[in-house]
Each structure stands twice: as C-alpha cells, then as structure tokens.
Amino acid sequence: MSLGNVEITGAFFKRYYDLVTSEMMPYQWAALNDEVPGAEKSHAIENIKIAAGVSAGEFYGRIFQDSDFAKWLEALGYCLQKGDLREFESKADEVIGYIEKAQQPDGYFNTYFQLTAPERKFTNLFEAHELYCAGHFIEAAVSYYEATGKTQALDIARRLADMIDRRFGAEDGKTRGYAGHQEIELALLKLYETTGEGRYLELARYFLDERGRQPHFFRLEWEKRNGYSEYSQRRQELPEDFTYNQAHKPVREQEGAVGHAVRAVYMYAAMAEAARLTGDDTLFEACERLFDNITQKQMYVTGSIGSTSNGEAFTFDYDLPEATNYSETCASIGLIFFAHNMLKSKKDSKYADAIELALYNTVLASIQADGKSYLYVNPMEALPEASAKNPDRAHVKTVRQPWYGCACCPPNIARLLSSLEKYVYSYEDGTLYVHQYIASRATFDMQQQATLDASSRATFDMQQQATLDASSRAKFDTQPQATLDASSRAKFDAQPQASLAIEMLCDMPGSADVNIKLLEGACEVVALRTPGWSAGATFTLNGAAITPEIIDGYAYIPTTGSGDVICASFSLTVDLIRANTAVRNASGKVALRRGPLVYCLEEEDNANNLHRLTIKKGGNIALQERSIAGIDFIGIEAEGAIESDSGSGLYTAAEKTVEPTGLSFIPYFLWGNRTPGEMICWIREAT
C-alpha cells in the first residue's frame, strides 16, 4: 500500500497548511523557548538543556512537558518534507543534539524524571507519561528522519525504544507493564515501518496484548510504590477500575469505547495498525467493533467525541449532552488516526467518512480563521454566560484561546494539517483509491509499493520475526541498512521513479464535483469514495457516463489508460439530520448538513437566547454566498419561528407567543469568528 507523494493544491486546505507554516510553527517554537511575551511559561527546551548539562536550573512544567517539543518536531518534519520551514532545521538539530547529550547510556530520556526524581523512573507507568513522551519523540524522530535523511534523532529514538524493549515484556526478567497514556504503541509501529526492526512491532503488540491482564499491572506497581502518586506527591488510592486508561480488560475483549477519549483512540489506532501489520484478525475485529461503537453510538454530529469533561471521557451509548460535551480536538485527531489505519486494511467508506466529518467539523472548527487561537473543547452549543457562571460548563470556552494556554491540542493540529496529504489517496494492487476530495497532484511508485505490500501483508509469525530480529540486532548506526535508506531517500527525491501521476481538481466543500486525470502512467482501477452525505452520484469516464460497481461505499472504475479523465458529481443538498431516537438531547431537534459540513446558528445572524428558535418542518431552504474572516462559504437560510420574551414570571400556564422568523446558518467550523456570542448546532423542529 502506498499513500503516494501528494501535493495539496486546493485553496481550502492549502490555506490551513499555510497557517501551520506561517503562524503555528513559528509561534510554537517561540513558545517552547519562552520567547512569547506574556505567554504561559513552557520551559520545554530549557528542561532539555538542563538535562543535557548545558544550562543550569530546575525542571519546570508538567510531567509530559517533553512531548511538546516532540510534537512540534514531528510537525516540522512534515513541513520539511514539503520543503518548508527550512530555517528551523538547524534549530531543531541543536535541540536534538541536546537530547543526545541528555540521553542516558542505557537509552533513557525524560527530563521530568532525570531532573526531579531519578529514583522513581518507571515506578509509575499508570500516571507518569514516560512511555507517552518516549512515543512522541519516536514519532518525531521518524518524521524528521524521513524529511531530512539525518539519523541523529532516529538513533536516539531507537536507543530509547531498545531500552524500553529491554525493560518491558512478558519474558523473564522484564516488567510486565504498559503505559497509562497510550502513544508508545503507535510510535513503535512507525519505528518498525521505518527501520524494518521487528522487535518494535513485537513490543507494540506486547503492550497492546498485555493491557488489562490480571493480576493488574497498575495495581501491582501501585502496591510496589506504596501508593505514592506522582501528581499529588503523596499516597493516593487507585480508581476502582481502569476504564479511564482502557485497561479494564484485555483490548480484544473491549466492547465499546470507554474512558479518556484521546487515550482510547490512540490505542485503537495502534490496534488497527498492529492488526494490519501482523494480519491479526481478532484484533482487527475488536477495532471494527470499537470504531462502530464510537461512530454509531458515541460521536457528536460534528465528528467529535468525549461526552464529559470529567476525565475528558466517553460516557455510554447515545449519551451526547450538548451543554457539557468535551469533544476535545486531540480526540478527533486521534479518531482520524484510527479511521485512517482502519482504511489501510479495509476499504469501507465509513472510515473515510469519519475522517472527513471530524476534519471539517472539529479539527478546522478548533482553529480561529487567523490561525492564532484554538479550542480544545469544541462545544455543541456556546452560551458565554453559562461558561462564565455555571462551573459545569467552565471547560466550554466560547472564545478560542491563544495557543500558549495549553500545549496539547495546537501541535496536534499542526502535525495533522502538515501531513494531511497522507489521507487523500492510497494505491494498492493496481487500484488507486481516492478517500478524500482534496484538490491535489500525486505520484505513486507502484513498483516499490508492491514489494512493501508483500512484506506488510504477510501474516506475522515467529519465524519471520526471528529473521527481522537478527537483522535489527545489528547496531543501528549512522549507516543504516542500505535498502531502507535508499527507499526512504527516494521518497524525497524531486523526481521519484513514479509509475503513476494524477491530478484531482475539486472545490470541496463549496462544490461536490470531482475531476481526476491520470497524467502519467495508469492504474487498473480508480476507486472513488461515495460520501455518506451524498444521496446519489453520477460518474463519467472520458466524458461518457458510467455506472461503476459500488462496494462498501467505493465506486470502482476500470480505467482505459494514461490520460483518462474521471468525473464524479455528488449530491450536495441541505439535509435536516436527526439523531437516533435513543439520543436524549437531540429529541425533536435537527442539525443541518450540506455535504461534509455541519451547520450552526450564531447569535450574530439570528437572535440571543437561540434556544427560542425553531425551524419549520418542510420549510423553504435557500443558499447564500457569504464570507467570514476572509473565508468564503455557502450560508443556509431557512424558515423558522421565535418565541417572544415571556416577561418576568418563571412559570405560567399561558402558551408562549411565537412569531415567524428567518434563520441563518453558517458552517460550524466558522463559528466564533465574529462578535463573541451564542451558538447552537441542534435546533427544535416545529410544524
């Protein structure tokens, strides 16, 4: 399978990528270096320098402070791969140098523990985020290596991974532990794919399979450290079970999504990738079950997840309160990782649909139009007074916050938007899949791909593992395996040995017409995703109407050869969406959707106390070209009604006075870009 060498050309997402390079990455670099006046102290780079012995001082920050630089470095790698932000490469190299200095001879690297509590290293995986930080550094190192070909960061990452591999596992003499916050699993799988080192795949699989085993590791290590908590710095009881960490039972037995939403989707994403890489059907079945549970029972209409701020967590099926939802940006990003990894194994449009939904309606909604502020919580309704005065809604910000307020979501947004091209296509066995309708040019090296496919689709067995182990035990030095190096360098060659070059023209979300041209070379089949929001679709091949076979939401179109032009027109109607009857909060309400975009009502276009509004059942719908903060969009005008102010009494037997009114909807992702005020997604429907 190849994700291709893709260049996004469409203005809509290009604009967001430009925000990454022009605003987010430079700002974050300054923030990591405590060079933003008035910003919250980061100290992330300084912690590294102190650990390296090149700076004096004390550790400052959260237990996972190291991950802030790592996520930034990962995003930098994606930008460098596209030839951008080269001015940051030497700065990154400098910090990587410090990390190399700080890394212990055994491979350990974590500034929190090295500087504040070396005696407590690996005594508290439940809380302490050491494997989480290691994971983020490994992901960064892979990205940076793939961008630059430089191995310094990858060497550090490998020594880190090797140390973890020596320390954790089911074998005698190793600790049978795993991370309280999943992330190392995804990272090890990437490290395996980049290095070919089977031990990393095996370790990732161990971490997944060990999870939730009895006697419970989190309890055993808690007893061993006499209950000492790294957060409260004193003895603290454990929770009754470990659903928060998805460690309440073995991962294959987990029926529905539970606990902290980001932890959950990071783990599911790793499970999906491990299942693919090892041909593990039962693990993949668990992933399918968990994915369906999320998207069919626990996901907001905007593709966000996490129904409570309490633990930033899933609650239970169909429990989707609007006033207090958490819907963390990072969780939707994790959901995108999960869906993407599922899609690698199974071409079902529901995975690509979830990516599209979460991308347009949560990830983009989290970003102010100018790229300078962000939301961690993406509310289903905004009521500034409630956020200010009802502590149950204190987590719901009704104005986006500057990036430095917390360092978690913004770099995650940066790493997603700077690697968005990976989500557009995949090429497998002669078929070019188009998953996302993002205008772009792409090339696919089909020959190289075939080889990689063979190895990655092979069932994972111990025999094969032994071979990989042998090769990987050879010290990974500055002269890595010639083959790997050659292939990975090839990816960044300006003229790759491409067998297929294509171009996709489209103007999503403004229109739903797609035009794909095979510029050079040819594939046997082009498979186009038919989006879940499109009631029907028409296709042409070189101008002639065709009726392709549609399997699992993909239209499979056999090609005639190079130069082929395939067009698809999807149906871009305004739909009134109803939630499943079991969803309490959406009873009697509808949400508007047009194509990939969910819409909302803002106070600025309508009225205050937006809950007074109803939309007329069967009323007229009109479209209007509009613009907010320089972003053009199609607004929706609808017929509705508004309850009049009912005076000063609180309860009355009198009926309310209702008057007709026009309703004006904007895409949800653009909410909060004008005067701060109220916003709702769901509106009551009335006759």
Add this chain to the structure above:
Amino acid sequence: MSLGNVEITGAFFKRYYDLVTSEMMPYQWAALNDEVPGAEKSHAIENIKIAAGVSAGEFYGRIFQDSDFAKWLEALGYCLQKGDLREFESKADEVIGYIEKAQQPDGYFNTYFQLTAPERKFTNLFEAHELYCAGHFIEAAVSYYEATGKTQALDIARRLADMIDRRFGAEDGKTRGYAGHQEIELALLKLYETTGEGRYLELARYFLDERGRQPHFFRLEWEKRNGYSEYSQRRQELPEDFTYNQAHKPVREQEGAVGHAVRAVYMYAAMAEAARLTGDDTLFEACERLFDNITQKQMYVTGSIGSTSNGEAFTFDYDLPEATNYSETCASIGLIFFAHNMLKSKKDSKYADAIELALYNTVLASIQADGKSYLYVNPMEALPEASAKNPDRAHVKTVRQPWYGCACCPPNIARLLSSLEKYVYSYEDGTLYVHQYIASRATFDMQQQATLDASSRATFDMQQQATLDASSRAKFDTQPQATLDASSRAKFDAQPQASLAIEMLCDMPGSADVNIKLLEGACEVVALRTPGWSAGATFTLNGAAITPEIIDGYAYIPTTGSGDVICASFSLTVDLIRANTAVRNASGKVALRRGPLVYCLEEEDNANNLHRLTIKKGGNIALQERSIAGIDFIGIEAEGAIESDSGSGLYTAAEKTVEPTGLSFIPYFLWGNRTPGEMICWIREAT
C-alpha cells in the same frame, strides 16, 4: 404575631409526622450512637463523650459532626412539644449533660477543635463550621427548652452565644469576623426571641452587616493562618471571590442569589427575621429582591434550588438544567424558612406559595414512602444509566439512599416536618391568616400576642438596646427571668388562655375545598391565601356566597363572630406549565401541575427512553384515582405520542416515526417508589 398552638389533623401530613416519630427519629438516634448495623460510622455522640472526659478515644467525623446531634435534638424538641417521643427525653438529657461537662469555662464547645486542634479554634471561620455547629446547638436548645422547660441546654447555648458575643463584633478588641456557613444568625435570633436578650439580636445583626466588608475578613484570617486549610491540612489558596459564601459584597447590596444554596437561604432567612425584629426596611428590601430573584429566576418548577452540584450552588438567572440540577432537600427547607420569615413581615401569597411548592414537591419528594430512605439531590430527570456512567450526573441518585449515608438532609427533614404546624396560620391585630391548607385545629392567645408584637415591631434603636443589654447582662442562671419563663411555660400548658380556637377541614392535595370554623372566640378578619395555582376561587361565609377583597393574594373575610364557618373552593385544574422563554432547557416543553402538585412521568407507567414521548397540544386530560406504596393520589392521563426506535444508525436525514400513545403522570413527590427506572418532569409538547 402568633403562629398559634396548632395540631395537624389531616391524614396527609399526619402520616409524614408519624414517619418522623416512628422511623426517622429512632433511626437517627441509633445512627448517632453507632448502633445501626452496617451503617456508616457517625461517632457524633461518642465525640461528645470523649470531649466530656467520660469516654476515651479520638474525634471521628466531619468538621461539623456536632451539628448532627443538634439537629436531632431540635427535632426531638418539636416532637416533645406535641407529647411524642418522651422515651428519648432522658437520653437527650444525658447527652446534654455530657455537653455541659465538655463545654469550656469560657463557653466554647466544639468537639472537632477541642479534640483535634485546640490551638486552631476560631482561626478559620471561612471553612471550619464552628459558628455553624454553635448555631445548630442553640436552635436545638431553644426547641428543647420550649418543649420541656428545662434550662440546662439553654444555659449551655447561652454561654456559647455569650462567648461568641465577647469574641466577635465591631468593637475594639473583638474580631471582625463571621461564619463561612451561615446558621448562627438564625440561631441567635431564635435565642433572642426566647430569652429576650437583646445582645443576641444585636450580634446576629452584626454578623449580617459585617459580611462582605472590605478589607475582607476571610482574606485577613487566611493571611493570619498562613493559608492553612482545615480540610486539606496544608496551605491552600482562597477562591477569587466569596460568592460561594455570599460574602462577595455586603448583604444589603446583593442583587441575586449566588453561591452555595443552603448557605444562601439560611442567610436570607436570618436577614428577613432580623429585618422584622429591628424594623430595618433596607434589609427587608434586600430580602424581597433576593426572594424574587430565586423564585422568579432561579427555582425549578418543583420549588427546588441549586442549578449545579459544583458548590451545590446557584448559577445564574434562568439557568435551570434538568440533567445535572442539584436541588438539595436542605436548600428547599431553607427556602421555606426564608419564605416563612418573609411572611411574618409581609402578607403576600407568593411567600406561602413558595412554601407550599417546596414542601409538596421537594421536601416530600426527598422521602421514600416508608420514611426509610431519602434524597439529598432531587432530580428533574432520573436516568439510572446516566447516573451510573456519566460522572457529571454522579450526584443524581435515582434510588433514595438510607438515612445514614449522610447526616445532613434527613434531620433537616425531621425538624421541618415535626414543626410543620408553625407554617399553617398566623394571627395579627385581629386577623387570622391561613397560609397553608393543612387540616388542623388551632388556638391563639391573642392577649399574649399583642404584647410580644408591640416589642418586636418597635424600631430597633440603641436606646432600647441599652435597656435590653442591661437586663441580659444579669447572669442567665437556672432561674431565668420570671416573665419569660412564665410565658413560655404557658405555651405548653394543656389549657392555654386562648381567645380563639378554630378548626380547618380540607383534603389537600386531593381536593381544594377548605372549611374553616371559629370554634371558640372570634377574630375580626380571616384572611385566606388564594394559591397561585388556582385560577379562581369561590367563598362562602356561613353558607352565603361572598366576594372578599383580595390583597396580595389573600382574601380578607370579615367575620360575624364565634361559630362562623368560612368555606373556600379553589380551582383544581390540570395546568400545562411553561417556563419563561429565557429558560433554555424547558424550551418547547411543559410540566403538568394540579393544585399544589407538580407531576412527572415514570418509566413504569410509560416507556423507557422517556424523552421519546411528547404530549399532544390541546389533547384530552383525564384523572384517575391511584395508589403507590399505600399513598392514594390522583393520577393524570394524557394524550401523547412516542417516537419509534430508529434502528442502529446515529445520524440520518430520515424523519422519525411517531405513534400515538397514552401518557400516565403521577405526582412528582411519589416518584421512585416502585421499580427503579427513568423519570422526567418536563415533556415536549407537539401538535
């Protein structure tokens, strides 16, 4: 003003009083003595014994553990006044004896501080509940003294109050402090009324007026103790302001109800009483404003208050979420105290309406039909799965809890229900007011009352105070002022020197016909409250229709003399109640009310996923005689519809399938007395 000597005769409330004497009081006594197998440890009596030196051991319990016995003792006093529970009098005397032994020579008594931290007494009024516990003991002592005429407890209470008076005040050498949890103010006002000691009135007024002054006392004492917190036992920051404690600004400047709801209403109740006793108009105006704010902007349709569990607090106007409301039983009891004290000064039916609403629909709802379990939080909707699985709703219990789970609300229920007769009537200046339609017999000593009225209505001035002070400085010993003793003993004389004896027959809430007979003596006017829920009313005097003047919701009926029979018929229709348009959660919904009772829907009578139901606009309504757990009531049957199960998808553009269905409502106060399940109060209205 006299509240009369009242005997409740109607079965409805008599039944609840019998639960107090048969279930609640004996159970609580056993719980306080740790004699309930399997119950949570109380240790309240044992703490007192240890402090008295008659038992060995350590303090156990919460910082306000002393108040548990005090509230029980207060309720015992009310029962003894009616000749009930005499078997507990010697037990109470024994504990009072221990308290006398434990009390310090200076009057201080608080087992938490005496046993665990004598050096920190009165260093942390913000958190430490010393004045709160003192207040509850004083209220108990007054009740016990009025019931028994014994002065031992009252002497202790007085020494406690004198110590507090010596320590706190605006005078040089005193600490300008006040309590973090209001209660002492109400207690001192009761102590003043019982002893005639003006210093107690003055001290209560000081505590109220000092509150919220700058520089802020809570900050000054916090600085003095270096931020030490009695709860966390370490340094802790103060909140940004003190709205939680209603100490954010002077009480007269407070515009709306804020903060912890119980603290708030206890304070407002004291303000109302202090305003009456001192003729303080500006204080009374603040009370009117706060009362209107609560009842017109921050009260649930069932008369409960507290929109968030976070701080058990008010949030802001019209913010009345249904899924996460707190609605603590104690807060509604405090609201009843507040309304009752307002009514003493101003005869406006809105105060009596609030008492009735909160009494029937929150206080009674908090009690299981068998009197053996209770609710602290009175939910507007019950969804067992949500309470179990969404931590935002963990405070909402969908099954009443045994009384020993927490010792706060149940004794408060006991002291209210055992003194309910105080809320029925008042007699002033020849007018007998009927505030609550509770079948009863009553006698009023009009002569005695006139004298007390004269003194209590006098404007409070320093001159008068000086006189009172002089008299009260005489040591309050075992021979209290002859006059007071004589008058208070007279109250419990089996044959008081009554000028007026009346009987009220009525069968509320089952019917709304009221029959009042002047048995002996006569008053000039009988003023009957016309309930807010009654659209109209008809009256007869000795069989002849009359049209009395109605002022502020009271129908003033001049009498002809002894033997008069006055009848009133109120309108007992089923009303579909709508909330003010500004209430978000009730948009498009109605609640059913019939007379004083608010109704609800339970899963057992209807369906699960109750939110699927709608009530038909203008549909038929029928009444049905029913019974739950031995309590007869009128059920309401209505026409409605139910959405069919919409299958497995989460979001769809398809319309929902709706089918007609019957709806079956029961009074809210009876919810949760059958199979545990769902309950809702508000239902969507549909055409």
